Amino acid sequence: MATPHALSETAPPATPKSGTIHPVWVRVTHWLNALAAILMMLSGWRIYDASPVFKGFTFPTAITLGGWLGGALQWHFAAMWLLVFNGLLYLALNLVSGRFIRKFLPVSPRAVLHDFIAALTGKLSHADLRVYNAVQKCAYLFVVCDLIVLVLSGLAIWKSVQFPLLRELMGGYDNARIVHFCAMSLMAAFIVVHLAMVALVPRSLLAMLRGR
Template structure:
């Protein structure tokens, strides 16, 4: 008896065949709301920093140390204050929405946990030796997790210390938690300096991994 070719192989309809896995470049890394929130937060933070430097120069916290005027925004104290407060409201409202969506969607836990000092140290050493992989942009390494959580906390400190300076009489408890008005100014300046350092490091990392910028622009 002649065997029928492929008689023992079941036929799978075309519409039931498994689709090939999506290419790495076609997979969504950041949803639209994350990208919008990121860029609005970045805009607000940079405007606040540059205008804040102009406000600082009008009454330096550390005497003898001033910011070069060409690095500041506002042109004069009144103009800098207007830019500063406009950016502050953008940062506060957008930050609340951005953080709320991260919590409600579970993205904050999914993206940034678990995190441990050992993992941070391991990935930091790997980054210094050029052994840290950036193949999967949807996955944050421990150093990235720590840096992003740190800047979120730093922005919160910036807003609270700024509020203690701006509305010192209206929020006496907040002022005292900062150690008084003068200490609140120091806290505000130090938090701003840490944010500036984060921006510099962040831009350096983007320069090393340009695909991360594309992913934050187009989502993939």
């Protein structure tokens, strides 16, 4: 028969009945980042259609933003500044407060694989929303890196002459466009998966809206 001590080590943690899960600054920067990323993605599709990277593939006009190339560029650059400044604020506050280390580290391939299998088999606990599982940690670290690549590749396209080193690191102007497109595609895939996970655990949406 298992001892109470053994049971406490294996049982999933219970969700605390009170207290803040996400402070106000996390919620505000999260939603602003989400808004900026979506606006940039939709307007970016319209910009892409004006000069497709992959010939024969374009996005339906109905799901793009801006109406025309000039309008799409205005939306894109406006959202870009929001994403850059709000993203920097988000990262700075996470690092200064120590939240980045507490929430996202450590993470290992073995832990990600274990939690991924547990998620597929319906055995992954979401009892305590304060604690991110390894799959969540990996996904959030990935999206931060992906957004950085999006911004840098976008700079290499927008200011190709002013940032020659960045352009060359991307493999040239044309390759920078491919990198930007691939990073955008990965961002779209992340959003789809993220929304699916929120649908499975709706309490996580409430926590990001009201903080608890």
